[in-house]
Amino acid sequence: METTRQKKVSRLLQKELAGILLRKGNEMAPGRLLSVTKVRVTPDLSVAKVYMSIFPSAGQELIMKSIHDHSPKIRYEMGQKIRTQLRIVPELLFFIDDSLDYIDNIDKLLKS
Numbered sequence: 001m002e003t004t005r006q007k008k009v010s011r012l013l014q015k016e017l018a019g020i021l022l023r024k025g026n027e028m029a030p031g032r033l034l035s036v037t038k039v040r041v042t043p044d045l046s047v048a049k050v051y052m053s054i055f056p057s058a059g060q061e062l063i064m065k066s067i068h069d070h071s072p073k074i075r076y077e078m079g080q081k082i083r084t085q086l087r088i089v090p091e092l093l094f095f096i097d098d099s100l101d102y103i104d105n106i107d108k109l110l111k112s
Contacts, residue, residue, distance in 0.1 A: 010038075010040060020081075045088065057101055075092050
C-alpha cells in the first residue's frame with residue numbers, strides 16, 4: 001500500500017522523467033517513442049522503479065541498455081528539476097513495461 005507521499009513523489013517523477021525523455025530520448029533511442037507508464041517509489045523515497053513503454057518494441061533490450069548507460073545523466077537532470085521539492089533524488093531503476101504487448105497478444109488470440 002502506497003502512502004500519499006509516495007504517490008505524490010511518483011507522479012512528480014513520472015512527469016519530470018517524461019519531459020527529460022522527450023528532450024533526450026532521441027540520443028538514447030533514435031526513431032523510437034519512449035513513454036513512462038508507471039513509477040513506483042520505495043517507502044523511504046530512496047529508490048524509484050521506472051516502468052517504460054517503447055514503441056516500436058523491436059530491439060528493446062538494446063534501448064534499455066542505452067537508457068541504463070545514460071541513467072546518471074538522467075538522475076542529475078532530474079535533480080536539477082526537483083531540487084526544491086525533494087531533499088534526495090531517488091536512484092532510478094528502469095524496467096520494460098510489456099503490458100501493451102501482452103494486451104495486443106491476447107487480442108490477436110481472441111480474434112483467431
